[in-house]
Amino acid sequence: MELLSGAEMVVRALRDEGVKYIYGYPGGALLHVYDAIFTQDDVEHILVRHEQAATHMADAYARATGKAGVALVTSGPGATNAVTGIATAYMDSIPMVVITGQVMSHLIGEDAFQETDMIGISRPVVKHSFSVQSPEEIPSIIKKAFHIAESGRPGPVVVDIPKDMTTPTERYEYEYPKSVKMRSYNPILKGHTGQIKKAVDMLLAAKRPVIYTGGGVIMGEASEQLTELAQELGYPVTNTLMGLGGYPGTDKQFIGMLGMHGSYEANMAMHHSDLILAVGARFDDRVTNGTDKFCPTAKIVHVDIDPASISKTIKADVPIVGPAQAVLKEMLEQVQSSKKEPCADSLKAWWEQIDEWRARHGGRYKTDDTELMKPQHVIEMLSKVTNGDAYVCSDVGQHQMFAAQYYKFNKPNRWINSGGLGTMGFGLPAAMGVKLNFPEEEVVCVTGEGSIQMNIQELSTISQYDIPVKVICLNNQSLGMVRQWQDMNYESRHSQSYMKSLPDFMALVESYGHVGIKVERYEDLEGAMREAFAMKDRMVFMDIAVDPFEHVYPMQVPRGSMRDMWLSKTERT
Amino acid sequence: MRHIISVLMENEPGALSRVVGLFSQRNFNIESLTVAPTEDETLSRLTVTTIGDDRVVEQITKQLNKLIDVVKVVDLTEGDHLERELMMIKMKANNGTVRAEIKRTADIFRGTIIDVTPNTFTVQLVGSSSKLDAFIEALGTSNIMEVVRSGVSGIARGEKILAL
Numbered sequence: 001m002e003l004l005s006g007a008e009m010v011v012r013a014l015r016d017e018g019v020k021y022i023y024g025y026p027g028g029a030l031l032h033v034y035d036a037i038f039t040q041d042d043v044e045h046i047l048v049r050h051e052q053a054a055t056h057m058a059d060a061y062a063r064a065t066g067k068a069g070v071a072l073v074t075s076g077p078g079a080t081n082a083v084t085g086i087a088t089a090y091m092d093s094i095p096m097v098v099i100t101g102q103v104m105s106h107l108i109g110e111d112a113f114q115e116t117d118m119i120g121i122s123r124p125v126v127k128h129s130f131s132v133q134s135p136e137e138i139p140s141i142i143k144k145a146f147h148i149a150e151s152g153r154p155g156p157v158v159v160d161i162p163k164d165m166t167t168p169t170e171r172y173e174y175e176y177p178k179s180v181k182m183r184s185y186n187p188i189l190k191g192h193t194g195q196i197k198k199a200v201d202m203l204l205a206a207k208r209p210v211i212y213t214g215g216g217v218i219m220g221e222a223s224e225q226l227t228e229l230a231q232e233l234g235y236p237v238t239n240t241l242m243g244l245g246g247y248p249g250t251d252k253q254f255i256g257m258l259g260m261h262g263s264y265e266a267n268m269a270m271h272h273s274d275l276i277l278a279v280g281a282r283f284d285d286r287v288t289n290g291t292d293k294f295c296p297t298a299k300i301v302h303v304d305i306d307p308a309s310i311s312k313t314i315k316a317d318v319p320i321v322g323p324a325q326a327v328l329k330e331m332l333e334q335v336q337s338s339k340k341e342p343c344a345d346s347l348k349a350w351w352e353q354i355d356e357w358r359a360r361h362g363g364r365y366k367t368d369d370t371e372l373m374k375p376q377h378v379i380e381m382l383s384k385v386t387n388g389d390a391y392v393c394s395d396v397g398q399h400q401m402f403a404a405q406y407y408k409f410n411k412p413n414r415w416i417n418s419g420g421l422g423t424m425g426f427g428l429p430a431a432m433g434v435k436l437n438f439p440e441e442e443v444v445c446v447t448g449e450g451s452i453q454m455n456i457q458e459l460s461t462i463s464q465y466d467i468p469v470k471v472i473c474l475n476n477q478s479l480g481m482v483r484q485w486q487d488m489n490y491e492s493r494h495s496q497s498y499m500k501s502l503p504d505f506m507a508l509v510e511s512y513g514h515v516g517i518k519v520e521r522y523e524d525l526e527g528a529m530r531e532a533f534a535m536k537d538r539m540v541f542m543d544i545a546v547d548p549f550e551h552v553y554p555m556q557v558p559r560g561s562m563r564d565m566w567l568s569k570t571e572r573t
Numbered sequence: 574m575r576h577i578i579s580v581l582m583e584n585e586p587g588a589l590s591r592v593v594g595l596f597s598q599r600n601f602n603i604e605s606l607t608v609a610p611t612e613d614e615t616l617s618r619l620t621v622t623t624i625g626d627d628r629v630v631e632q633i634t635k636q637l638n639k640l641i642d643v644v645k646v647v648d649l650t651e652g653d654h655l656e657r658e659l660m661m662i663k664m665k666a667n668n669g670t671v672r673a674e675i676k677r678t679a680d681i682f683r684g685t686i687i688d689v690t691p692n693t694f695t696v697q698l699v700g701s702s703s704k705l706d707a708f709i710e711a712l713g714t715s716n717i718m719e720v721v722r723s724g725v726s727g728i729a730r731g732e733k734i735l736a737l
Contacts, residue, residue, distance in 0.1 A: 119587060120590070123590065123591060123594050124594060124598045127641070128641040129587075131586070131587065133586075148641060182641070183644060183737065184582070184583055184641060184642060184643060184644040185641050306639070307635050307638070308632065308635035308636050308638075308639055311628070311631065312632060315628075
């Protein structure tokens with residue numbers, strides 16, 4: 001058997017796990033590991049400019065592929081800078097392995113230089129964490145870390161490695177385990193057939209059904225099964241922010257996103273439904289609005305791989321614990337073999353009602369109240385120019401909601417955004433992580449002039465590794481979502497929500513060697529966007545001036561029911 | 574309602590902090606907590622008493638089960654069970670009347686006097702938490718110098734066990 005140092009084992013284990021890229025930033029506690037990286041070619045290291053970006057790159061890779069991304073950061077500030085990225089992945093159940101350096105074991109607890117209790121700091125935002133106690137454990141811990149991160153309900157795993165576990169002169173036998181067995185961790189592999197039968201009976205008897213799906217369908221690779229089941233039944237489908245792309249966005253059965261900024265028809269359909277089939281979604285507060293008023297006439301079938309998600313906020317009538325793919329497959333089989341069929345008359349009436357709702361609002365927005373460009377229009381143009389086929393990595397705020405509403409995602413894993421934590425600064429590194437792994441695909445970062453500045457230093461990483469992402473910056477010169485809430489709830493007192501002294505983004509991106517395109521008029525938009533996407537091997541930053549007074553609608557009225565919405569600045573349901 | 578939740582978990586460093594962290598992170602309440610290794614030294618048994626409605630307690634057991642270090646979880650209060658807590662209570666006992674009174678009360682509660690000095694008695698008492706509360710109430714707080722309670726341990730009655 002081969003003898004390797006702890007540092008070499010870390011890198012070798014990553015190679016044996018099939019990892020191509022790791023994203024990181026070196027530092028004292030990791031110098032042995034970085035030396036081991038230097039002496040091999042299997043695993044390529046991408047040097048970011050801030051550790052948060054490393055975690056977002058790893059996270060976005062995972063969102064696009066379903067496989068765990070890997071970040072490598074040093075102890076102390078390296079580790080704490082990674083915490084936002086870990087929490088981002090945790091909230092959206094994204095598999096990630098974060099390797100953190102730690103001070104030498106004998107110094108732990110002595111407030112040594114760059115010491116921080118990373119296991120403690122990260123504990124509330126990891127699926128699990130490991131602290132390496134002896135170098136021989138490294139291969140099995142890394143194997144377990146990937147297994148835990150990727151299986152069951154995925155999530156981030158931290159592996160904290162004290163520097164003396166990686167000493168180059170101390171060598172140990174290396175063997176990467178082929179499989180993992182843990183008595184305390186056995187993720188469920190299929191749903192309960194009896195429960196599925198009960199659910200199918202209810203589905204087939206429903207008069208006003210809605211299928212509501214979330215990120216579990218995306219990460220659970222179940223969009224094919226979902227599409228088949230929904231089309232077999234002919235029922236309307238709504239996706240959460242995390243679930244977009246789980247069902248084809250341009251299909252007639254798709255009624256849009258639901259929730260706080262969901263479509264009018266999706267929220268109305270939910271409120272009036274008599275049966276909700278929820279799959280891989282967690283009834284969070286941005287979806288349900290006031291839980292006491294939530295969908296008063298609906299029975300709820302809830303499929304989730306995490307039993308703790310079921311009946312956490314909304315009581316499920318039929319809970320089904322299991323992976324979305326396996327459960328939906330079994331549901332479809334049962335539906336097909338059932339003697340019963342959905343009631344055609346009820347379904348026809350239900351669709352007529354939904355189409356009436358669709359006609360009432362249908363994602364319209366005002367265009368005649370200003371000379372300025374509408375952000376919604378920019379996203380629609382983006383959808384058109386990229387044929388709805390790009391990987392869209394979003395930052396957080398109004399632009400995120402516009403992207404979710406107006407970009408039509410027909411495929412899963414292409415809408416990449418921080419849904420749960422709402423992390424500004426996510427978009428650019430996320431786009432980088434995707435583009436690096438899918439160099440032939442169009443990868444766009446939709447952002448605003450606020451969010452982009454939270455990780456703008458990564459323009460430098462883009463230069464170093466030639467990562468030609470396209471940035472669509474909806475520049476409204478204000479923190480739009482904050483401003484919208486201030487308009488609606490604080491009599492337009494715009495406390496700290498506008499951005500004074502914005503940089504000249506053109507000059508800024510050009511200084512990093514990238515291309516900047518500024519757009520201020522509707523008539524220039526399409527041409528400029530096509531020009532940007534024609535530059536296949538250049539990073540292009542489009543600074544697009546949009547109406548700073550625009551709001552995101554629909555918007556649910558706080559603590560109301562699903563159907564209580566503002567539809568425009570003046571119109572309420 | 575009060576629940577006694579028993580947790581069998583890996584006897585690993587950090588496992589306890591994950592359990593305790595979970596309670597504070599999710600705003601669950603801890604009334605008492607005890608933990609020690611079992612006959613199998615790779616496993617620890619933790620007992621936590623908590624107060625919450627059915628929805629909260631369901632969440633507590635589900636969230637505990639999700640922790641990677643946790644092997645099994647049972648809510649003992651769902652079935653017949655035994656609960657015991659140990660208390661040591663140090664009291665001022667500097668005259669004959671008080672000493673006699675403490676001795677008599679301890680006997681009634683089947684407590685044992687485990688330490689005696691000219692001015693103090695220390696009584697050991699084992700029982701349910703409410704029995705220990707009743708003992709404190711019976712003696713009155715004026716003579717109490719110090720109270721230490723172990724927290725609740727529990728076990729199911731009959732053949733039902735919490736094991737691997």
